[in-house]
Amino acid sequence: MAEPFSVRIQVRGYETDSQGHLNQAVYLQYAEHARWSCLRHAGIEQRDLLDRGVGPVALEANIRYLRELRAGDEVDVDCVFEWGEGKTFRVVTTVRKVDGTVSAEVTGVGGLMDLGARKLVANPGNVFRELAADPGVFGL
Template sequence: MTDHEPFRIRIKVRHYELDSLGHLNHAVYHSYGEVARLEALAAAGDEKLREARLAPVLLESRIVYRRELRSGDEVDVTCEVAFGEGKAFRMSSRIIKLDGTLSAEIECTVGLMDLDRRKLVPDPRGHFERAQVDLQVLSAG
């Protein structure tokens, strides 16, 4: 964990994203997490990774639902990265209502793929650093 706020993006729940019970469809929570991941990577300068023919790929996603979301709710979706050993790293998101209520937590396992070889590369953090991706934006600094 770092001493600064994680990346966040605000999203408004749309009526067409609701399920038959009138709350946000389960799959849309995952979509909100994906929006936060893509926006965080873009803000950190991931185009430099693409120039190096590398791209993050989602390997696993797990969500814990805490509170329902309904049409018109606005939420902040956070995104933080944690690197460890090996080829995979973690990207986590929290979906938080504007009143501070935690609606969901998403944990993703991600790898960095060599787009030519179609294989994961070792040391993803090192590749991020060499591509001059701003790890502070990703809360991994």
């Protein structure tokens, strides 16, 4: 398994709810931002996937909220890709304050859809491995 990829984000005021906490849906946006940043870090752009005729799809997401976040807090959003034998993969994302306090854990199941056939690609890890300049970022 690869070391977690991490991106730092500052919580913005407009992302908070009426109690001043980071809105629940924004955690998914942070996880998505970390995944796309990880892809770019490995050398894969969105255009590369589209040119290959595939697109990432989210099949499942689970969020565990552990500690509140407020406007101005800085967080490191880590993500790790976990590969199996089938058509899907897991992405484990941890949202952590810079002091190390874990604020949330987001676990997602995804796949790569063949955009022509509208079906999941049999082994998405192979596609990431072929497209990436550094597949080690994904633990491949």
